[in-house]
Amino acid sequence: MISTADLRVTFGTAVALDSVSLSVAAGEWVGLIGPNGAGKTTLLRALAGMVRSKGTVWLGGRTSGGLTHRQLARLIAYVPQQPQLPPEMTGGDYVLLGRTPHIGYFQVESEADRRICANLLDRMALSHMAGRPLRTMSGGEAQRLVLARALAQEAPILLLDEPTSALDLGRRVDALELVDELRLEHSLTVLSAIHDLTLAGQFADRLVLLANGRVAASGEPAAVLRDDLLSTHFGAGVEVLMTDGGELAVISRRPSRDRLAGQPADHPTG
């Protein structure tokens, strides 16, 4: 559904992405992991046509080069890391924005557009938000609302940039479970940047590890979440553990803990 060949993005003299080649099969969920600045967001934005890139991107068998904004928005729904939520806009109006690529230039939303959005609000348990301004929403509700807007685009590809960074652990799992359910309901292809490596391993079918703008590793979670790979790119203290249930958990060891343990706890030095 998505594939790239030699994708390259430069910002002035800085190379943000270099010869990135990857592919995501239809219906697959691929997680993008990597340290800060590795190029995860840039890759998602390049696929969504929001930054200029060299190389080739195929979306559903077509190169994305000649697509208009509207055509691209019907193929790709992009959820940014920090969506702008106009505080006085109602939840219903916000989800209706997702219908933009389906509405003619001089036209307004049809009854069908409203029905689609009402159903999505219902699906996300957000019907009560249809008439309420966005400033009244909790973080979790805002998260689901942004997902609802993305789904309203009815695009087969969903790009998520750190979809859970603003949520607590329980809400993170809820949000990712929801993405997974929606992926199956709507036959979506999902490519998401995920900071939390444990959750990335639990939810994505495959992981792509980016480092310094290049693909450092890719494959099934167990093949990418390896002590040697992660400590090379995230720092020496990162370890992969396996739980009793056979799940991978990525933790970070504090190198200084032993040293600090020798000092009196309630008399901070300096």
Next chain:
Amino acid sequence: MKAVAPGRPPGADGPGSPAPGPGAEAAEPEFAPASDLPAAPAGPAAADRATESGRSVPTSGPQSRPGAISRARVGRAIIVATALLVIAVIAGVAIGPAQVPLGAVADAVLIHLPWHPVVSVSAIDAAIIWQIRLPRVVLGALVGAMLAGGGAAYQGVFRNPLADPYLLGVAAGAGLGATTVIISGASPALLPPAAFIGAIGAVALTYSLGAGAGRRGNEASQGAGPRTTAGTASILLAGVAVAALLTAGQTYLQQSHAQSLQSIYGWILGGLSGADWSQVQLIIPYVLVSAVALLAHRRLLDVLRVGETEAGSLGVNVARLRLIVVIAATLGAAAAVAVSGLIGFVGIIVPHAIRLTAGPSYRVVLPVSMIGGAAFLVLADIAARTVQAPAEVPIGVITAAVGAPFFLFVLRSRRTSGDVA
């Protein structure tokens, strides 16, 4: 560590695609015919909502369709603004230094309508109403609509609450054009076209300089491509520079022709004292084009409220949208300035007052700003010609002296924050 990924079989579902493929949409015209009446028949949910107070947070039931509340709100705000405009127009025609009875006012208007009943009205009353007051009221309404609508559009497209129709150099360019005509001693009939050309030329200069600079800057620093936009900031900054440059030229011309100072200053202060039907005819094509074009973009301006980047990812060509809206708003503002001089505050106060009372959606703000701006300027002009009658107070003084305190009142009494542009 062992390769065990419990629970979730990878690639669980098929490759089905719920959205129409790119081939299907290619056949659909990008520009669909304009068939968008703003207040489409609202459903029963909308009717329920309409009874609620617009100021309170509506607690909608689960049945309410997205957008229903907004549509009810648009209709209500348009009705209120239109009622205000009708009152303003009636007052504007009825009030004046000459005492004309209300019945005679009505008759004087009536005899110019087709199939009017047989009425008799004195020639003097007829001339006062039809030749003096009515064109002045109509011109004031058109100017007010263009300044307020243009201000709202500029604020939306630049996402900047301080934007007004003069932002990109309309005022400075028109001032230079008008000053040139006045000092050259040419016929006053040349004033409107010179001001209009100056205004349009200034904005064209600003836009080409600013958009070009933004594109180069983006390429160098952020690698932004054709799908992203040249920064609005560089366009605004170019506007500041162009306005300063043209104002410098205008001031130089003005000071080196001291004998014309009075008439130049009179033009810059703005006013409707020279209004007649020929001026209405002169600007009405621009007013219509500008109003229709701006109103046609009210939905896209709402999409822009989530930011240029996200609007782009939703399928909006932001650079093209911005160019079209700027052209439309500039046409209207330049036409207004050409016949009325530089009337300040309308373009910034009216749209914000609408936002603060009726909500920030451009489906409300654009049409209601136009109607409300028309009403506001007609009322301000009544004050301008009656406060010190028979002398006239410059209308810009009235719009600022009345508009600014009113605006501050609305600003202080609003309950909610943010979302200003």
